[in-house]
Amino acid sequence: INAEYMGIFILQKMEHEDLALKYKGICGAKKIELLPSVQRFFKDVKKDKEKIDIIIRGNDKYNFHERVTDDHMELMAETFKGMEKQINIIDLRYNLLTDKGVKSLAEFLKLAKNTSSINLLGNSITAKGAEELAIALKGSEKLWYLNLNGNSIGTDGCIAITELIFYNPQLKHLDIGNNDIKYDGIIALANVVGSNYTIEVLNMENPSFLFFMVGQEWATHIAKMLANNIGLHKLSLRKHKLRCDGIYTIMEHLLENNKLTVLDLSANEISVEGCVAIGKYLRQEGCVLEGLHLANNKTGDLGAKTMAQALAVNKSLAYFDFTHNNVHDDGLSRLAESLKINETLKMLKLFGHNFFGQEALGLFLELQDKKPKGWVDFQVYKVDEHFDMAYVDNGINPAWKIVEQNTHKFILFI
Secondary structure: OOHHHHHHHHHHHOOOOOHHHHHHHHHHHHOOOOOHHHHHHHHHOOOOOOOEEEEOOOOOOOOOOOOOOHHHHHHHHHHOOOOHHHEEEEEOOOOOOOHHHHHHHHHHHOOOOOOOEEEOOOOOOEHHHHHHHHHHHOOOOOOOEEEOOOOEOHHHHHHHHHOHHHHOOOOOEEEOOOOOOOHHHHHHHHHHHHOOOOOOEEEOOOOOOOOOOOOHHHHHHHHHHHHHOOOOOEEEOOOOOOHHHHHHHHHHHHOOOOOOOEEEOOOOOOOHHHHHHHHHHHHOOOOOOOEEEOOOOOOHHHHHHHHHHHHHHOOOOOEEEOOOOOOOHHHHHHHHHHHHHOOOOOEEEOOOOOOOOHHHHHHHHHHHOOOOOOOEOEEEEEEOOEEEEEEOOOOOOOOOOOOOHHHOOOOOOO
């Protein structure tokens, strides 16, 4: 009996058997080689479960050479036929899905009305695939998490996904960073989120720039978004080329916002003038910001001193990333002095500076005995009247982390 007839036989005779056998039969009927990662997944799935999570991560060590392709996405959808309403979470990050595979997924999602979380990070989806997804997910009442980071949906895809915000009132977490989104897409997204009160976590990092453009051109739109929005808690503007003028505009409007708790401004070419604007915001009585990321800018010693003055009086900040800012011993010493006064900061990242002198190291050694273990990402040692330091992993994971999914509360580490 050839593979095609064997596949049909299995489908007919084993209709009510386990899903792994059904998937094997569909592969045989369509003459497509079985994918071991998908087969392993189906062996662990029980058909009678109320909720089923489809989790096949391409960056898993067991799946690295067995990533889900477009053909197998279609086969998976067919295997789950009749069970669409049981699907809860879909996590297919870092696989080999293109628009063709997403089309099969989109058709499946039209019936999977109880899906709450979709993660397609790091695939090869373009605007066409994003539009297919947007149509399929329109009006979904359970979807609260959508991650398309690291694809190529572009401006048109961004606008299509942005429309979901109007029709999906439960959508809380939207990640469309690193997607080659240009000026019009960023402005459209900012304008929609500005009048929306349900999005709580938004990642719009690393947009696409024409050679003559900088992020200052859309800073006004982002600033108005922050002034008007009363629901957004976490926002990533990493790699937006905002520079000091853009930061000033955003911070002036942020003075009107008392909801944002985490802000990522890493890699925005911020120098001392930008630090002055950030410091003004941090010093205000109503500041509620708990996490601030300023890594990979160019603040220098003057910027560090400005931030130190703000930290000395700030009462909300619990996490501060100030790595790779070309700060020398003088600036680092002033930061250490401010931390003697600050009582709220719980986690600090500074190790990316190669200019710790003896004064700064001595001050941080004094702080080690007063602060909880792991509060900073390095440890100072004194050997023969000389101070030295070593990196310490304080458990800060450089990725978007979600906890307490059922209550839609998030913690964002970057």
